[in-house]
Amino acid sequence: MRTQVAIIGAGPAGLLLGQLLHKSGIDNVILERQTADYVLGRVRAGVIEQVTRDLLDQAGVGARMHKDGLVHDGVQICVDGKRHHLSFKELTGKSVLVYGQTEITRDLMEGRAAAGAKTIYSAHDVALHDFSRSAPRVTYSVDGKSEEIVCDFIAGCDGFHGVSRPSVPAGAIKTYERMYPFGWLGILSDTPPVSEELIYVRHPRGFALCSMRSHTRSRYYIQCSLDDHIDAWPDQRFWDEIRPRLDEQAQADLITGPSIEKSIAPLRSFVAEPLRFGQLFLAGDAAHIVPPTGAKGLNLAASDVQYLWRALVEHYADKSDAGLAHYSDRALARVWKAERFSWWMTTTLHRMSDNPFDHQLQLAELDYLFRSKAAATAFAENYVGLPY
Numbered sequence: 001m002r003t004q005v006a007i008i009g010a011g012p013a014g015l016l017l018g019q020l021l022h023k024s025g026i027d028n029v030i031l032e033r034q035t036a037d038y039v040l041g042r043v044r045a046g047v048i049e050q051v052t053r054d055l056l057d058q059a060g061v062g063a064r065m066h067k068d069g070l071v072h073d074g075v076q077i078c079v080d081g082k083r084h085h086l087s088f089k090e091l092t093g094k095s096v097l098v099y100g101q102t103e104i105t106r107d108l109m110e111g112r113a114a115a116g117a118k119t120i121y122s123a124h125d126v127a128l129h130d131f132s133r134s135a136p137r138v139t140y141s142v143d144g145k146s147e148e149i150v151c152d153f154i155a156g157c158d159g160f161h162g163v164s165r166p167s168v169p170a171g172a173i174k175t176y177e178r179m180y181p182f183g184w185l186g187i188l189s190d191t192p193p194v195s196e197e198l199i200y201v202r203h204p205r206g207f208a209l210c211s212m213r214s215h216t217r218s219r220y221y222i223q224c225s226l227d228d229h230i231d232a233w234p235d236q237r238f239w240d241e242i243r244p245r246l247d248e249q250a251q252a253d254l255i256t257g258p259s260i261e262k263s264i265a266p267l268r269s270f271v272a273e274p275l276r277f278g279q280l281f282l283a284g285d286a287a288h289i290v291p292p293t294g295a296k297g298l299n300l301a302a303s304d305v306q307y308l309w310r311a312l313v314e315h316y317a318d319k320s321d322a323g324l325a326h327y328s329d330r331a332l333a334r335v336w337k338a339e340r341f342s343w344w345m346t347t348t349l350h351r352m353s354d355n356p357f358d359h360q361l362q363l364a365e366l367d368y369l370f371r372s373k374a375a376a377t378a379f380a381e382n383y384v385g386l387p388y
């Protein structure tokens, strides 16, 4: 098979790139290791920046997002039982949209099917070849049959555990990493959210987050130990642990119910650079990971895709490779700012250590955030998303 761009991975990065390229008349094929149902079953991101929303519109898949997405003009931060409100609208004139990654993925999959673009699910043994030359190849197998795609470019959108990044010779790539000594235990439940806005909670028992997917579906997270296992967390134990971390009003308003999904995620900061190796381009979680505290992972995947899409259009339509040459630098400049913000939110809101000095620093940082308009504006600018 021959295509212009072979895309590895049908997560948000791969599907969005595929849709934007298709709209621009650039032929592409997506190879995905899992089935479509498996990809749709992963419960992940919930907060969409305005620039991500605009990009989904450009991809022609924004209709349901505009109908069902919840516009959030601000966020609440609860520190040791006292809630503070930060208004994005007042501080930046912008807002974010609460709309689940599952729904975005579904919209992109449906858009791709309607466009008649090719996605190969359950593709095994995907391997990247000759990407330092002008005609790279991707080999894979489906139902035990070996196949090959010859292309102009490969987009590595296959997430942190994918095959694209490890295909790069070790000497050509530099990585930066920080692991955090805790995870997030998350549950989804068909109960009304405790508050109209998200509540990020800093508490001596550990971090908590009250989020949502709709007016009737809630998403809650608590900081947990890396040794924890979901079997040790029946629903009642989860509710009994999150409740005391909340302020009195939220404790009274919290409606509990059976979980419909429960999972534990480790927290990691990671950046690989550069993002280009000959004709191979990395985008999204394949290239970088942020801890979920700043809600930046999916949004960063979208911003990489925006730079890569524009660069590929320049290549094919304008016969200019300037965008491709600058892709890595442009994307990484935005990535590092989101890495900083996600690290800052994580270290400011989680129980990081037993050292009282660290606790006092967190409290000083948060007190400054609530009292200084400059600090609050800097927070809001980062949370709603920096411009492309």
Ligand code: RFL
Residues within 6 Å of the ligand: 008, 009, 010, 011, 012, 013, 014, 031, 032, 033, 034, 039, 043, 044, 045, 046, 047, 048, 101, 123, 126, 157, 158, 159, 160, 161, 162, 163, 184, 186, 265, 283, 284, 285, 286, 292, 294, 295, 296, 297, 298, 299, 300, 301
């Ligand atoms: P994905 O979504 O991991 O998709 C990669 C796809 O590649 C496939 N794949 C392969 N395919 C073929 N061959 C191989 N060898 C392959 N290896 C892997 C995989 O099956 C998969 O389908 O990466 P992508 O597209 O870069 O998207 C990144 C986002 O999914 C991720 O950054 C976000 O989910 C992070 N995240 C959040 N981001 C936000 O912007 N806002 C949030 O509120 C937010 N909350 C979260 C999050 C992530 C979380 N977890 C579980 C890590 C909350 C959580 C709890």
Ligand code: PHB
Residues within 6 Å of the ligand: 044, 045, 046, 047, 198, 209, 211, 212, 219, 292, 293, 294, 295, 296
């Ligand atoms: C979510 O709703 O899943 C969510 C919201 C905000 C975050 C992380 C996750 O920072």
